[in-house]
Amino acid sequence: MALIGGAFLRITQTILRIIQLLASILVLGVFSYFLAVLKDHDLPIYDRWRAVEGMSGAAVLYGLFCVFLTLCLGGLAFFAFIAVVLDICFVGCFIAIAWFTRHSANKCTGYVTTVLGSGDSNSQASGYGENGFGFGSGEDVTYFPNLRRACQLEKAVFAVAIVNIALFLVTAVVQVLLVRHHKKEKRYGPSPANNYTAGSGRRAFWRRNKRNTRDAELATAGVGDKDRPSHDTSYTGNTLPANQNGYGLANSGWDTLGLLIQTLIPPSDLNVLYEIIVSHSYPMAKNLRAKIPPSDLLTVYDVNTSATKQFAEELGIVASNTDAPGKGTGIHLANDPREVAEKSETIITVLPEPQHVRAVFASILGTPLPSLSNTRIFIDCSTIDPSTSREIASNVSSSEAGTFVDAPMSGGVVAARAGSLTFMIGASSASLVESVIEPILLLMGRKVWYLGPQGSGLSGKLANNYALAVNNIAAAEAMNLGIRWGLNPKVLADLINSSTGRSWPSEVNNPVPGVVKTSPASRDYEGGFGLSLMRKDLKLAMTAAQEANANLLLAEKTMEIYEDTEKNHKGKDFSVVYRHIRGR
Numbered sequence: 001m002a003l004i005g006g007a008f009l010r011i012t013q014t015i016l017r018i019i020q021l022l023a024s025i026l027v028l029g030v031f032s033y034f035l036a037v038l039k040d041h042d043l044p045i046y047d048r049w050r051a052v053e054g055m056s057g058a059a060v061l062y063g064l065f066c067v068f069l070t071l072c073l074g075g076l077a078f079f080a081f082i083a084v085v086l087d088i089c090f091v092g093c094f095i096a097i098a099w100f101t102r103h104s105a106n107k108c109t110g111y112v113t114t115v116l117g118s119g120d121s122n123s124q125a126s127g128y129g130e131n132g133f134g135f136g137s138g139e140d141v142t143y144f145p146n147l148r149r150a151c152q153l154e155k156a157v158f159a160v161a162i163v164n165i166a167l168f169l170v171t172a173v174v175q176v177l178l179v180r181h182h183k184k185e186k187r188y189g190p191s192p193a194n195n196y197t198a199g200s201g202r203r204a205f206w207r208r209n210k211r212n213t214r215d216a217e218l219a220t221a222g223v224g225d226k227d228r229p230s231h232d233t234s235y236t237g238n239t240l241p242a243n244q245n246g247y248g249l250a251n252s253g254w255d256t257l258g259l260l261i262q263t264l265i266p267p268s269d270l271n272v273l274y275e276i277i278v279s280h281s282y283p284m285a286k287n288l289r290a291k292i293p294p295s296d297l298l299t300v301y302d303v304n305t306s307a308t309k310q311f312a313e314e315l316g317i318v319a320s321n322t323d324a325p326g327k328g329t330g331i332h333l334a335n336d337p338r339e340v341a342e343k344s345e346t347i348i349t350v351l352p353e354p355q356h357v358r359a360v361f362a363s364i365l366g367t368p369l370p371s372l373s374n375t376r377i378f379i380d381c382s383t384i385d386p387s388t389s390r391e392i393a394s395n396v397s398s399s400e401a402g403t404f405v406d407a408p409m410s411g412g413v414v415a416a417r418a419g420s421l422t423f424m425i426g427a428s429s430a431s432l433v434e435s436v437i438e439p440i441l442l443l444m445g446r447k448v449w450y451l452g453p454q455g456s457g458l459s460g461k462l463a464n465n466y467a468l469a470v471n472n473i474a475a476a477e478a479m480n481l482g483i484r485w486g487l488n489p490k491v492l493a494d495l496i497n498s499s500t501g502r503s504w505p506s507e508v509n510n511p512v513p514g515v516v517k518t519s520p521a522s523r524d525y526e527g528g529f530g531l532s533l534m535r536k537d538l539k540l541a542m543t544a545a546q547e548a549n550a551n552l553l554l555a556e557k558t559m560e561i562y563e564d565t566e567k568n569h570k571g572k573d574f575s576v577v578y579r580h581i582r583g584r
Contacts, residue, residue: 009177010178013171016170016174018063018067019167023164023167024059024164025060026160027097027161028056028060030154030157032053033153034115034153037144037145038115038116049115051096051100052097052100052157055094058093059090059093062090066083087169087171087172090168094162097157097161098161098162098165101115101161102158103154104157108121108155112147112150112151114147114151116150121146121151122148281350284350284381284416284421288444289331291443292443297331298331299332299339301333301334301335301340311331337360337363337364338364340364341364342369342370345374345377346440347378347379349378349381350381350382357382358388361378361395361396364401368401375402375403376402377432378396378401378403379405380392380404380406381409381423383408383461383462384458385543385544385547386455386459387455389404389426392404393405393455403427403428403432405425405426405427406425406426406458407425407437407441407457408424409421409422409423415446419445421441421446422447423448423457424449424451424457424458425448425456426452426456426458426459427450427457428453428454433450434450438450458540461537462541462544463541465537465538465541466541466555468504469538469541469574470558472574472575473561475510475511476505476511478496479510480582489514490515493506505575509521509573511576511577511579512578520573520576524572525575528574528575529573530572530574532571533574534562541555542556561580562574564580
């Protein structure tokens, strides 16, 4: 459905509004002329003719407003509601205009009935307007056409009124489609074809990248308007800071810029994991390229070379895969992970499993890396277990390759596309996070949490996602229990969400179809946070808990429930556990 996108709907709406405006101007012009003739020749003016002039005049003003403010009316629910109501009102207005001028639908020959009177079509009053238009009563100077011409003008008004009835009905429907499209953007993220991922990230009332709490991953970290980052920051720009505390990013060219989004996965896992990787890293790379200076180079590597080439082509940027790309080429397509690390000061990795992260860094650290003017920084945005992350960090440090930090992200595909991801950081230095890492990550996200030493970011995310896994099952069981007792699902959900049982799965991602219209449950559990991803995070949390000697009394049973659910509901949102529970 790429054709029926936001841009297509807004262009269609603008064209329709322009046609409406021109049609309304024609009706207003004809009847203003008729009323001028009637007044000038001291003929009676009936209220219905004044009403036609008034309604067409209002339609002209409304048309002007809509043509110039289509973007404001093109998706925001409040403005769209007003537009739909007014469209319906003007449908009624033009039905009335068509009714008042219905006599002109007959032939304009012989005996005719018009606004200017009735009689033979060739009859005409005196006063041909030699002195122009009259502006007062009885001046007899405004041109008085014969009744045949008056009938023809009135017939034109009748035809235009019929057309406008259809146009206003169509524009009302387009307004509804724009609202639905806007809601879909807020739920799933803006289309890659539009420009929503560009800009500084500042929020304004006309922008669409507003907070979204309907994605499970977005619920796994503090992303609400009232939440604060781990420390104050004034960074909202689209360029990178100068060197601070021995670290930093230069903006002078490909060999010192050092920005990378790496999505390497072994070929054997490509078919299974490609969608997971591309859905996150592809829009992240787009945000990086859009927000760094045009002269700087973004180095990209993916085992699927066609994906990286498509990425460059889509952005309309020259891509280079030579050994020494020139400045201003925009994107450099690396041949392997090692090349990325050799030429980059900052390396951002987005990988699905711990073994993939190990494989990538084994290839990078095989031999000593060439020295750079600034210390290399490896930012791993993968969700893996903390011990593996600390092991890799130790390898990076012992090989003197640079500094490794864990920065798992939250927000899912929605936030990745919108550039509003939340990052949870584990690093040895808070000053390094504040001066270097946070400004980089804010090019792709909206919030950065510094949680402590290496591995702390992963610990925070896994703890939160463990709570999410348990709460999701609890919400499903509670809803099923109440429904079995005969309670109304919506009333029960309202009760829980206004009481102590409230949770994100019960309020935003309610597992019962129809309770929350925007939840995956209401669209057959499609989209959202997949069962496989939930099992992966739960497994990582259990591994980390064993290493920390922490009891997770509900973990094994929770894993068993999700595994059993996935057998019959593979690929569905994790709230489908409700269907599994209800089927027992």
